[in-house]
Amino acid sequence: MNDTPDALLDEAMRLGAAGRPADALALCGQVIGRWPQAARAWRFQGMALLQTGRPADAIDSLARAMALQPDPETQGYLGVAHCQAGRLADGIAALRAALSQAPRSVLLLQNLLQALLRNGDGAEAAAIARRLSDGLPRHAEHARRAARLLARVGDLAAPAYFRRALDLMPGWREGWRELAQTVRQAGDASAAAAAWQAALDRDPRDGEGWNNLGLIRFEQGRWPEAAMCFDRALALIPGSSVVQLNFGQLDMAAKLPARAAERFGAVLRQDPRSVAALDGLVRARLATCDWEGLTELTDALRAVAAAGGPDCEAISPYCSLFLPIGPREQWQIARAKAARIESRTGAPLPPAPRAISGRDGRLRVGYLSADFRRHILGDMIWQLLAGHDRARFEVFAYATNPPEDSAHYRKFSADADHFRDLSPLSDRAAAARVQADALDLLIFLGGYTDGDRAEILALRPAPLQATYLDYPATMGASWIDYVIADTTVMPPELEPWFTERLLALPGCYQLNNDRFPHPEGRCPRAEAGLPAEGFVFSCFNKTDRLNPELLARWIAILRDVPGSLLWLLRPAGDGASRLAAAFASAGLDPSRLVFAPLLAKAAHVRRQSAADLFLDTLPSNAHTTASDALWAGVPVLTLAGDSFAGRVGASLLRAVGLPDQIAASTAAYHKSAVEMAGDPAALARHRAHLEGPGRRSALFDTRLRIGELEAAYDEICRRARRGESPQRLAMRPGDVPRRSGF
Secondary structure, eight states: OOSSHHHHHHHHHHHHHTTOHHHHHHHHHHHHHHOTTOHHHHHHHHHHHHHTTOHHHHHHHHHHHHHHSOOHHHHHHHHHHHHHTTOHHHHHHHHHHHHHHOTTOHHHHHHHHHHHHHHTOHHHHHHHHHHHHHHSTTOHHHHHHHHHHHHHTTOTTHHHHHHHHHHHOTTOHHHHHHHHHHHHHTTOHHHHHHHHHHHHHHOTTOHHHHHHHHHHHHHTTOHHHHHHHHHHHHHHSTTOHHHHHHHHHHHHHTTOHHHHHHHHHHHHHHOTTOHHHHHHHHHHHHHTTOOTTHHHHHHHHHHHHHHOSGGGGGSOHHHHTTSSOOHHHHHHHHHHHHHHHHHHHOSOOOOOOOOSSOTTSOEEEEEEESOSSSSHHHHHTTTHHHHSOTTTEEEEEEEOSOOOSSHHHHHHHHHSSEEEEOTTSOHHHHHHHHHHTOOSEEEEOOOSSTTOOTHHHHTOOSSSEEEESSOOSOOOOTTOOEEEEOTTTSOGGGGGGOSSEEEEOSSOOOOOOTTSOOOSSOOOHHHHTOOSSSOEEEEOSOGGGOOHHHHHHHHHHHHHSTTOEEEEEOOSTTHHHHHHHHHHHTTOOGGGEEEEOOOOHHHHHHHHTTOSEEEOOSSSOOSHHHHHHHHTTOOEEEEOOSSSTTSHHHHHHHHHTOGGGEESSHHHHHHHHHHHHTOHHHHHHHHHHHHTGGGGSGGGOHHHHHHHHHHHHHHHHHHHHTTOOOOOEEOOGGGSOOOOOO
């Protein structure tokens, strides 16, 4: 061996590589003793000290090397030494500095990645992993690591790296599963289904995979496929409470509540603490009027809601409106739901630069809905899009429902200035599409119900966002600025239990279609399936709004009105026989209970006119069903409750000019029902009012209601232009300019 510094250091390098760091150290010491200015000797000594587990000493050697001859390789080793000594911040700083000089160094990238992971810097670690994979795009392990890190921090690029890794190793089954979970988290159900199918093609005995694919098919509305997936999952993991729970939710959507109740009951027998199963069982029991033990079940749900926290998320916010659960508890449930949505959707979209009002001075207003189709809400908003003043408003419609061949869908598509089908897009892509339109205001005609996709709003695609019409409760979300309502449904005592600020219209908040044909004369009783004689009390609410206390109240009314009838929609399953049995137990002839089938809108409104008095429900009132009855000329008797959903009847009756039909107590409700049944002249006056002034009232003045909305939109956007945060706003009748025509 030559007696030169380079020759000696080459030998030290060979010894270190051969696993003899102690010998390498000795040789480096000799060189440093003779040539103390040899930077390479100090660097090799530092490397050998790292090999022997002496990072503090290595730091000194590597620092001397850097002082003599700085270079990125030495600085990288100095960073490693700091990290091994527990000085992560210094180590990361040194590695970053080295990378700035040698940005393509795989070794530096790998070392910085490990340091960042140890320090918990997930986002930067993911960025470094991307650089590694991009530098070596055919390197499967780098792609896999990048994919997992990007998924961990919610980076939208994660799916691309999973696909890169899977192209290189298509047999990586876990990769297909992780890709499915990642794209599902991003709201791309189609891509998630494809990834789950690829995973199952490789391992068809994966019961959890079949369950997850079933969930996606369920959410896509492909219910037969979802049922097949859940059946496969149960065959592979018999008795799984998770699969049974999901299958129960599918059964409820498919209007098979009796079977759903069996599944939810089975889950509760395995796990009595399952809030989701408890909630599902309550919903199934309500749908079939099976009220045995309902009080205890409801009390258990209310206790969960009162306690707050993540468990509330398993309670259906919509179903809670039909239960004796107070506004505070409903707010807790909604907040938990909103928090769950936020955790799924991830960070909001970066704010896009925009000015309030469009380039031509018109406000750009968008409506997001799952019901631009044949639907109760579709009937209510029939004139909304076409009715806006195009000199002041540019109207966008965003449909989350798939296209359908119907008059409703064709009309809404034509009535908007811009109609966007968001149904095939992921949540983030849909939100980005909305954001690209640079709206001033986005109105959500939805809530926490099937297909409404509140996740799009959670991504904040518009600077102002409000809910209107379809969902009579708080969303509990910071990403909704206003709830459009009125001061009857939202008196001051309710406002603390709404996350949104109240935007109150001057009269009733509800929008109706005054061009819908109203019945000419009363529908003959025989045509409606009613007996020829007897006073007819009706209620066409879905039977999930009924409850034992309400039925007892109605039975007491019928007992005091001899020969009277109660006309209801036919419940699901055995619900009709249960209600008939309740009549018999109370000593009433079950023939006084008449059930009606579901009918199309026009036929339904026509048959309603055969009734004498509509009895409203509580804790959730009739909404569209009540305004349909009023349009048909049928008086409504309501009892105002302590929630938005329970005060809609009062709002409708004030707007139609019949405030005396709002009972102040259950006793007054009973007394009014009995008195009206015994006073044909009073009943005739009410019908005459509804068939005359009532049909011309504010409740059914569509032009007025759209004008009120426009004035409200103008005002909140004006406030936003001034930089004001959303605050309570109650519009007055004088704030609404009248205009003729649509």
